[in-house]
Amino acid sequence: xxxxxxxxxxxxxxxxxxxxxxxxxxxxxxxxxxxxxxxxxxxxxxxxxxxxxxxxxxxxxxxxxxxxxxxxxxxxxxxxxxxxxxxxxxxxxxxxxxxxxxxxxxxxxxxxxxxxxxxxxxxxxxxxxxxxxxxxxxxxxxxxxxxxxxxxxxxxxxxxxxxxxxxxxxxxxxxxxxxxxxxxxxxxxxxxxxxxxxxxxxxxxxxxxxxxxxxxxxxxxxxxxxxxxxxxxxxxxxxxxxxxxxxxxxxxxxxxxxxxxxxxxxxxxxxxxxxxxxxxxxxxx
Amino acid sequence: xxxxxxxxxxxxxxxxxxxxxxxxxxxxxxxxxxxxxxxxxxxxxxxxxxxxxxxxxxxxxxxxxxxxxxxxxxxxxxxxxxxxxxxxxxxxxxxxxxxxxxxxxxxxxxxxxxxxxxxxxxxxxxxxxxxxxxxxxxxxxxxxxxxxxxxxxxxxxxxxxxxxxxxxxxxxxxxxxxxxxxxxxxxxxxxxxxxxxxxxxxxxxxxxxxxxx
Numbered sequence: 068x069x070x071x072x073x074x075x076x077x078x079x080x081x082x083x084x085x086x087x088x089x090x091x092x093x094x095x096x097x098x099x100x101x102x103x104x105x106x107x108x109x110x111x112x113x114x115x116x117x118x119x120x121x122x123x124x125x126x127x128x129x130x131x132x133x134x135x136x137x138x139x140x141x142x143x144x145x146x147x148x149x150x151x152x153x154x155x156x157x158x159x160x161x162x163x164x165x166x167x168x169x170x171x172x173x174x175x176x177x178x179x180x181x182x183x184x185x186x187x188x189x190x191x192x193x194x195x196x197x198x199x200x201x202x203x204x205x206x207x208x209x210x211x212x213x214x215x216x217x218x219x220x221x222x223x224x225x226x227x228x229x230x231x232x233x234x235x236x237x238x239x240x241x242x243x244x245x246x247x248x249x250x251x252x253x254x255x256x257x258x259x260x261x262x263x264x265x266x267x268x269x270x271x272x273x274x275x276x277x278x279x280x281x282x283x284x285x286x287x288x289x290x291x292x293x294x295x296x297x298x299x300x301x302x303x304x305x306x307x308x309x310x311x312x313x314x315x316x317x318x319x320x321x322x323x324x325x326x327x328x329x330x331x332x333x334x335x336x337x338x339x340x341x342x343x344x345x346x347x348x349x350x351x352x
Numbered sequence: 353x354x355x356x357x358x359x360x361x362x363x364x365x366x367x368x369x370x371x372x373x374x375x376x377x378x379x380x381x382x383x384x385x386x387x388x389x390x391x392x393x394x395x396x397x398x399x400x401x402x403x404x405x406x407x408x409x410x411x412x413x414x415x416x417x418x419x420x421x422x423x424x425x426x427x428x429x430x431x432x433x434x435x436x437x438x439x440x441x442x443x444x445x446x447x448x449x450x451x452x453x454x455x456x457x458x459x460x461x462x463x464x465x466x467x468x469x470x471x472x473x474x475x476x477x478x479x480x481x482x483x484x485x486x487x488x489x490x491x492x493x494x495x496x497x498x499x500x501x502x503x504x505x506x507x508x509x510x511x512x513x514x515x516x517x518x519x520x521x522x523x524x525x526x527x528x529x530x531x532x533x534x535x536x537x538x539x540x541x542x543x544x545x546x547x548x549x550x551x552x553x554x555x556x557x558x559x560x561x562x563x564x565x
Contacts, residue, residue, distance in 0.1 A: 092546040126563050127553040131521035135499050138522060139407050140400040145417045149395065152421060153388055153428055316374065 084117050091121050095128055253319050253347050269333040272303030277328040281320045282345070303331065319347030372396075376440045383431045391428050398441055401523050402448050408518040409452050411507040419455055423448035438532055445533040449515065456511075498562060505555040513548035520545055 087110050093099050094107050111118040130136075141149075276296045278284055284296055319325055325345045331338050371379065371393040382390035402423055407416035426447050434443055506514055519525045519533065520541075527541045534541070556562050 089546065092542065092549060123553050123557065123563060124549055127549055127556060128521065130502055130556070130562065131517060131552075135495070135502060136408070136522060138400055139404045141403040141417065141420050145403075145420065146395070146399065149421045149424055150392060152425055153391065153395075156425060156428055316378065 084114060087111075087114075087117050088120050091124055094121070095125055253322055253349050255318065269303040269331070269338070271334045272299070272301065273297065273330075273332040273335075274299040274303065275330045275332065277330070278317065279325040279327065281323070282325040282327070282347075283318045283320060284316065303333075317345070319345070322347055322349050377436065380431065380434060380436075380440060383428070384434075388428075391431070394427075394440070395424055398444055401441065402444060404523060405445065405448055405515075405518055406452060408506065408522060409511075409514060411503055415455065415459075419448060419451050422455075423451045426451060439529070442529065442532045445519075449533070453511075498559075501559045501562060502556065505552055505559075508555060509548060509551055512544060513551055516541065516544050517548045517552065 087107055090099065090103070090107060094104060099107070107121075111121050274297075276284070276298050278296070317327075323346070325347060327345055371390060374390075374393070376394070376397075379390040379394050383394060399420075403416060403420045406419040406423070407413065410416050410419065423444070427444055430447075434440070506517065509517070515534070516530060519530045520527075525533070527538045527545075530541045531538045536544075
């Protein structure tokens with residue numbers, strides 16, 4: 068054991084070689100101040116045991132970080148198997164499914180009376196994922212947001228930022244029943260969910276979005292305001308979740324109300340067209 | 353009829369094509385709604401970290417693959433419960449660690465020797481991962497022996513020491529990140545890392561050729 072007479076204050080009361088040795092990990096990780104590093108370097112020059120201790124530790128760390136043990140990723144076939152399994156997994160009932168269930172339970176009778184035999188499609192717009200929604204006192208729990216949707220006549224209006232729209236016919240077999248609007252934050256991408264519920268099955272359906280100027284699709288910096296975006300192509304049915312619940316990433320470039328135009332087509336023919344105002348605000352500091 | 357997957361991506365389907373540019377919070381929000389493509393993107397982002405952790409912990413590819421898949425399936429099923437009070441990677445690591453611990457409980461009887469991953473060929477058993485850049489056969493043998501020695505030494509460490517070495521040295525997480533993953537404080541991370549390095553060093557010293565002293 069080395070008998071270094073004058074310890075350094077690296078580990079408080081841990082003095083002598085033990086104190087130095089306990090500091091070697093921090094030394095190797097570059098965690099020590101210059102004075103402490105120099106003290107260790109002076110010490111290991113004089114103390115063969117500590118020199119060996121430090122050197123073997125250094126080489127151990129080097130081995131661990133060497134190409135001998137590269138960072139390994141899952142082989143492609145494992146990724147592919149995982150993707151397959153994920154397709155088969157059913158998540159626990161999501162909040163919007165719970166919402167839908169509540170909406171059906173609460174409103175089934177009156178909806179049937181109001182809209183006959185369900186020859187209606189619902190375009191329901193949610194804005195979620197916009198960070199700091201709580202700045203507007205919007206309900207933090209998405210389920211709560213959805214509960215509001217179920218009560219079309221008496222939507223909660225937290226801080227005035229939730230708007231209910233009465234049913235309005237917007238095209239053949241399609242109606243906007245209601246939607247809830249939250250403001251998006253200028254410059255921050257937000258996920259907008261478009262809920263399309265057809266009154267009848269559209270085997271060759273299509274849902275297309277025409278965003279307004281100042282509203283980019285796909286995140287900031289991807290401004291393609293003149294383009295229309297084919298959000299979904301395929302069977303639009305009540306049973307097909309892909310056609311019912313379509314996420315779109317939007318980013319507003321400026322404050323104000325932006326108009327989203329959404330068309331539902333069958334075999335290329337426009338069945339309905341809806342316009343949905345989306346408000347964008349600058350966060351309060 | 354064109355399926356959505358076959359449909360052209362630009363400008364059609366922009367939200368999907370831009371997934372790789374979305375930050376985690378966006379992908380998580382979408383995953384919570386059951387969007388598997390968003391979750392696939394999260395898998396892509398964290399695949400190497402999670403697989404490497406599982407592989408280095410088990411020292412066995414088959415086990416690592418099972419744990420890796422199980423962890424992501426757990427994560428997908430449970431993403432609704434993920435709260436943004438920790439990083440997503442921290443949450444994922446906790447899951448993969450739990451899956452690993454559960455798996456090891458079930459396989460406790462299995463000796464380490466069986467975790468060495470060799471491939472049986474007509475000429476006998478060879479290690480699977482001799483894939484260095486065109487070494488000579490002699491170099492390949494040397495490299496492989498060194499690799500196996502290090503892997504064996506890591507596999508012999510207690511789990512708490514092994515995981516901290518993997519997280520810090522290989523997956524290159526900070527003290528703070530490791531503290532969050534393991535649910536310990538930073539001081540404990542440092543002292544545990546120190547012990548783990550020393551413990552590994554002491555085991556490796558038996559293989560003198562690994563050191564240049």
